[in-house]
Amino acid sequence: MLSLIGVAIIVIGLALRLNALLVVLVAGFSSGLVAGMSPTEILAALGQAFTDNRAVSLxxxxxxxxxxxxxxxxxxxxxxxxxxxxxxxxxxxxxxxxxxxxxxxxxxxxxxxxxxxxxxxxxxxxxxxxxxxxxxxxxxxxxxxxxxxxxxxxxxxxxxxxxxxxxxxxxxxxxxxxxxxxxxxxxxxxxxxxxxxxxxxxxxxxxxxxxxxxxxxxxxxxxxxxxxxxxYPQPSGQTNATPGKDTFTTSATESHS
Incomplete structure (x- = not known):
């Protein structure tokens, strides 16, 4: 069950409207520590993931x-x-x-x-x-x-x-x-x-x-x-053009003075 701690952190963090980037980083570190990875290995994995998906940030x-x-x-x-x-x-x-x-x-x-x-x-x-x-x-x-x-x-x-x-x-x-x-x-x-x-x-x-x-x-x-x-009636002296009955059908050409 501890292997799912990262998912729980993401759900709780986003529900509390915390900083999304911070929540993801904490979830990643927590999952890595539970899996037996050292902090250096976790940082290396995060850096490699960012490098592999850097086109997403273009x-x-x-x-x-x-x-x-x-x-x-x-x-x-x-x-x-x-x-x-x-x-x-x-x-x-x-x-x-x-x-x-x-x-x-x-x-x-x-x-x-x-x-x-x-x-x-x-x-x-x-x-x-x-x-x-x-x-x-x-x-x-x-x-x-x-x-x-x-x-x-x-x-x-x-x-x-x-x-x-x-x-x-x-x-x-x-x-x-x-x-x-x-x-x-x-x-x-x-x-x-x-x-x-x-x-x-x-x-x-x-x-x-x-x-x-x-x-x-x-x-x-x-x-x-x-x-x-x-x-909101328009002031006298100004005219309104009535919109067509169906904007998806061909309407007659309107004349303008």
């Missing part, structure tokens, strides 16, 4: 770049751009990103991620589409703030579904190679092509699920727009 390099882009107005420009596209909606933007994420993953291209795409681009564009034609007072209301949180949740869902349920389609993906190595050690010989083929149905089902979620979100946005316009 995303840190992108954080300063994203921060500089946001500081210089990337989010604002994304919102302004999408507000000019009358056919764009929060659901359409999320679903389009999902399709892009799946397509790039299928070819082994890691184009995406929460810090690189969702926060600086997809989320501002989706919220900008939801802000279209609403008065300024409505944008600061609790109702719209709650709606914007729902939009961000769907943006995160599109990233997670697009990445997790399509990365195994690429035959040279790390996850697929790991599964094959485990199966080979177990005596089950399965080709990478067959494993990638069986990953396609899961990717398609996740595509349908997010499509339905996007439709429901756009329907909710239309209802919230109507309530916000009633609660």
């Amino acid at each position: 995303f840190i390099i992108t954080l300063p770049v994203i921060g500089l882009l946001e500081r210089n107005g990337l989010r604002d420009q994304a919102e302004h751009l999408v507000q000019k596209l009358r056919a764009a909606s929060a659901g359409r933007i999320s679903f389009s990103y999902l399709v892009l994420r799946k397509a790039t993953n299928a070819f082994g291209l890691q184009l995406g991620g929460h810090p690189a795409m969702i926060r600086p681009l997809v989320a501002p564009m989706s919220i900008g589409a939801a802000e279209r034609d609403l008065p300024e007072e409505a944008l600061s209301s609790p109702r719209f703030k709650a709606l914007s949180q729902r939009i961000r949740v769907l943006n995160a869902v599109s990233e997670n579904f697009g990445n997790f349920f399509s990365q195994l389609i690429f035959v040279a993906s790390g996850g697929l190679l790991l599964i094959k190595s485990v199966l080979d050690k177990s005596g089950a010989s399965v080709s990478l092509a067959d494993m990638a083929l069986y990953a396609i149905p899961t990717a398609l089902v996740s595509l349908v699920v997010v499509f339905v979620l996007c439709r429901r979100l756009d329907a909710r946005i239309r209802r919230e727009h109507q309530l916000l316009r009633e609660e």
